[in-house]
Amino acid sequence: MSERIFLAGATGAIGSALIPLLREAGYEVHGSTRQPERAAALEARGVKPVLVDVFDAQALKAALVRIAPHGVIHQLTDLPRGLDPARMAEATARNARVRTEGTRNLVEAARAAGAVRMVAQSIAWAYAPGPKPYAEAQPLDTEAEGARRISVGGVVALEQAVLQAPGIAGTVLRYGQLYGPGTGADEPKGASPVHVEAAAWAALLAWRHSAGGVFNIAEDNPEVDSGKARRLLGWTPSMRLGAEARS
Secondary structure (H helix, E strand, C coil): CCEEEEEEECCCHHHHHHHHHHHCCCCEEEEEEEEEEEEEEHHHHEEEEECCCCCCHHHHHHHHHHHCCCCCEEEECCHHHCCCCHHHHHCCCCCCCHHHHHHHHHHHHHHCCCCCCEEEEEEECCCCCCCEEECCCCCCCCCCHHHHHHHHHHHHHHHHHHHHHCCCEEEEEEEEEEEEECCCEECCCCCCEHHHHHHHHHHHHHHHHCCEEEEEEECCCCEEHHHHHHHHHCCCCCCCCHHHHHH
């Protein structure tokens, strides 16, 4: 029997790119969505769809206990396409709730199901001001104000929940600003960009090779150092899906 993975956020930008990588690697993928109309599309890609809301803790726990995955890949977000500035104020609070309450529910469900691994999506632009390029050991900006404080608070809650979960080897991937298919940005953007397909590769490599911890995942830039992911995961920012995987 192939190793079973629960992919939370299977229809998001990274989740969508990650599906063919996991399937080609031989994993049995159970992917979550809140929208029934997306279930058929997941099934067509070889994923076993799971209709569940991460905020429904009991339903989530029941689903994971039934599936009994080896572990969980957490790619859930609640952000507008392309990070539309007109919608970001409201989205910031929603996304922070996903990272706090949603991650807490996901970790508790994973533990109840006997999962032993978790790889979770974080961000690479939450560091406190300090020497650059930022490395993983540098502190996050917990003294931030306004909307940034809400975002960083969500990041801190997510990372603590994943890294401190008893019995689970937790890995956090601090992604740079995403671009590519499904992100709303065709070209690199931000101070530490990363292509969505390279981000998906990072999740697969972390699943295979990480014993836990935090990794920056971004293209070479003066802001963020991704050398740890290169050394320990074998990741490079040039990684992409093959033509067959995109179809």
